[in-house]
Amino acid sequence: MSDPTMDRTFHVAMFPWLAIGHMTPFLHLGNNLAARGHRVSFYLPKKALSLLQDHNSHPDLITFHVFKVPHVDGLPPGTETASDIPISDTSLLVAAMDRTRDQFESSLLETRPDFVFYDVAHWVPMVARPLGIKAICYKVVAASSIAIALVPARKVVPGMLLTEKELAEVPPGYPSRTVVLHGGEARSLQFVSMPFGEGITFYERTTAAMRESDALAIRTCRELEGNFCNYISEQYGKPVFLTGPVLPFPSTSETSEEQWISRLSQFETGSVIFCAFGSQYILEIDQFQELLLGIEATERPFLVSLKPPNGAASVEEAFPPGFGERTKGRGTVTGGWVPQPQILRHKSVGCFVSHCGFGSMWESLMCESQLVLVPHLGDQILNARLLAEELRVAVEVDRTEHGLFSKESMRKAIESVMDPDGEVGKTVRKNHARWRETLTATNFMSDYVDEFVRNLRSILRPHA
């Protein structure tokens, strides 16, 4: 007899962390589920609604539920998302999110979904279980960063900061020797033993969120991170369902993109260096200048999109002396937002200098440009090691033990990948082409979502 749960559509509630970088990938997944006929109830604060509602491709199936973020002392009045506060106040916003538990619980009583997806709100399974709702902990960061920092095998004692030695060690059984942090980089993991909400550390919260779930879900694919996903599954004794990268469909209609596209079109195919470091990375002024001087020294056209460095009101104010005049007509530096995915698809762009944030990592793997990596935070460093040392599709810029790069190391890294006849240039081109082909194959992404849906259904099946 066929199982009726295997083809019925289901209803998912989504309760992502209050940061646009988390809500957006949840909504992309929501769009993919709705495209297959499933209903989504998406919980978010009011301010996020105005940013996200235009990205709802299925308003008939995806409903937004706005909740109120309570005030917590120390946060500016009206704080609702991580964009409203400096990163140092994040723990207070987590505490505010925890105080939405009652609102969320009463809403679930009304909406009665089959599943609830969450990430930071570790109490969601406690709310969902008595209502017979399956709790899926959906992680939208690389599996390697979960595997290195957030598994039971990494012992973190509540109330104690990890020592330098503990930070430098990978947890027993960690499946890679190359996707690791070197020397002082390991300090970037110290945040795991820090408070994240009232009376709870980041490690306690995140591991509880995963431990208490009915299944884990990760926004990655097994071709890239299968070994890390298996390790996480073993560590938690739970299935790990992969959604694939779930990238949005390319947009071709926005007019703000035209100025960049026509500017790039004046240059030869594959000649332009494009550099962007995501939404958070702010360089110190001397590193900002070394970066620009390194790019200038390649004598190639360029488009650089970076926030003004620390202490500068604009990018122009922080230019190295004479830089603006020397590079006029050849390069542009902007402190604003540029349409990165469209720029990466432009034929004139030949090199992408990236911080290797999770979104940029996928976009760079799928584009035709050569890749130079300048990671900053812990997860970016692991992503960069994956691309440069395991997949060998990119080159990471050389740095001193204090993490500083020079204009010369920047120039060298760019030249090495841009030279089609050099050893490095040949290797990265060949490997990148192979990975690009895999990841951009027809149905690659949709097959992942289909399999994800099958996995969800399998845990809905009534037990004998």
Ligand SMILES: O=c1ccn([C@@H]2O[C@H](COP(=O)(O)OP(=O)(O)O[C@H]3OC[C@@H](O)[C@H](O)[C@H]3O)[C@@H](O)[C@H]2O)c(=O)[nH]1
């Ligand atoms: O000017 C820009 C800069 C960036 N972008 C887009 O913004 C997104 C940036 O996301 P990334 O994940 O690469 O980087 P962010 O630094 O913003 O992300 C943050 O969350 C994800 C983590 O992996 C990163 O470590 C963290 O910094 C990309 O999709 C990129 O295409 C633009 O469209 N224009």
